[in-house]
Amino acid sequence: MLLYDFLKKVEEFNLPVSFGLDLASYILNVSYEDVKSLYYTDIDDNKVEQVFSQLKDHIPVAYITGRKEFYGREFLVDENVLIPRVETEILVEEVLKRYKNHGNLDIIDICSGSGAIGLTIMQEIANCHMTLLDISPKAIDISKKNAEKFNIKNNIEYICDDILLYTSDKKYDIVLCNPPYISFEEYAWLEEEVKKEPVIALTAGDNGLLFYKNILSKFPILCKNSGIMFFEIGAAQADDVKKIAENNNLYAECIKDYSLNDRVIIVHS
Numbered sequence: 001m002l003l004y005d006f007l008k009k010v011e012e013f014n015l016p017v018s019f020g021l022d023l024a025s026y027i028l029n030v031s032y033e034d035v036k037s038l039y040y041t042d043i044d045d046n047k048v049e050q051v052f053s054q055l056k057d058h059i060p061v062a063y064i065t066g067r068k069e070f071y072g073r074e075f076l077v078d079e080n081v082l083i084p085r086v087e088t089e090i091l092v093e094e095v096l097k098r099y100k101n102h103g104n105l106d107i108i109d110i111c112s113g114s115g116a117i118g119l120t121i122m123q124e125i126a127n128c129h130m131t132l133l134d135i136s137p138k139a140i141d142i143s144k145k146n147a148e149k150f151n152i153k154n155n156i157e158y159i160c161d162d163i164l165l166y167t168s169d170k171k172y173d174i175v176l177c178n179p180p181y182i183s184f185e186e187y188a189w190l191e192e193e194v195k196k197e198p199v200i201a202l203t204a205g206d207n208g209l210l211f212y213k214n215i216l217s218k219f220p221i222l223c224k225n226s227g228i229m230f231f232e233i234g235a236a237q238a239d240d241v242k243k244i245a246e247n248n249n250l251y252a253e254c255i256k257d258y259s260l261n262d263r264v265i266i267v268h269s
């Protein structure tokens with residue numbers, strides 16, 4: 001099949017053009033940019049059939065290609081980690097606005113998954129020490145592979161543990177966290193593709209608020225005196241999360257994403 005015809009067929013799955021090009025670059029094993037000059041190249045029919053069968057099974061494109069771009073870098077992903085979302089880049093932006101030129105920061109990325117947030121920050125802020133914490137050993141493995149891919153060898157620590165039961169013996173300057181925040185009721189309405197992502201990466205008890213309650217209550221044991229927390233939140237959770245912060249005698253500020261949805265809550269004492 002010609003690449004041109006492949007891209008036409010991908011359109012039938014209602015995917016953005018960029019996803020078709022990404023799949024084509026995966027099949028042809030060429031860069032995303034080079035695909036555009038290969039429209040009339042013949043591509044392997046077996047690989048094409050395999051990709052269409054995965055798309056029919058609602059496998060997300062990032063799991064098919066095994067990669068996803070986040071903040072300008074390509075992360076390895078598989079079905080054991082959440083696919084990094086573009087909205088999460090807002091959290092990274094907010095951290096960099098405040099800390100890009102600081103040195104020697106102790107930072108923890110709680111619920112680190114692929115490492116998208118923590119490993120990005122490590123490459124954007126010089127000399128920080130990063131801890132990645134996730135309950136899933138397979139997610140930790142992927143984040144280690146990503147660190148290796150980005151040649152990050154020093155100043156990184158991995159903790160495989162349940163944050164809900166975790167009592168830290170170390171305090172941090174910055175806590176980063178994109179926790180699972182979808183309620184069990186909302187989960188039922190998610191698209192089939194999203195349901196291919198690990199359920200533990202998506203859902204949280206207490207109407208989606210469980211992790212905010214737990215982690216904010218640990219502010220004094222997780223944060224140094226001038227410590228700060230950055231959370232991603234669901235679009236309808238800002239008021240609830242701010243209230244949880246206030247109940248813990250903390251101040252909270254909400255930042256919107258580019259679609260003007262509430263997206264990040266920044267908390268300090």
Ligand SMILES: C[S@@+](CC[C@H](N)C(=O)[O-])C[C@H]1O[C@@H](n2cnc3c(N)ncnc32)[C@H](O)[C@@H]1O
Nearest residue numbers: 082084111112113134135136162163178179201
């Ligand atoms: C929404 S994903 C975020 C992944 C990554 N930080 C990102 O932004 O793409 C949430 C992550 O939390 C992890 N997780 C779920 N329950 C947890 C728990 N009790 N303790 C620690 N990590 C947990 C999941 O394994 C998953 O990797």
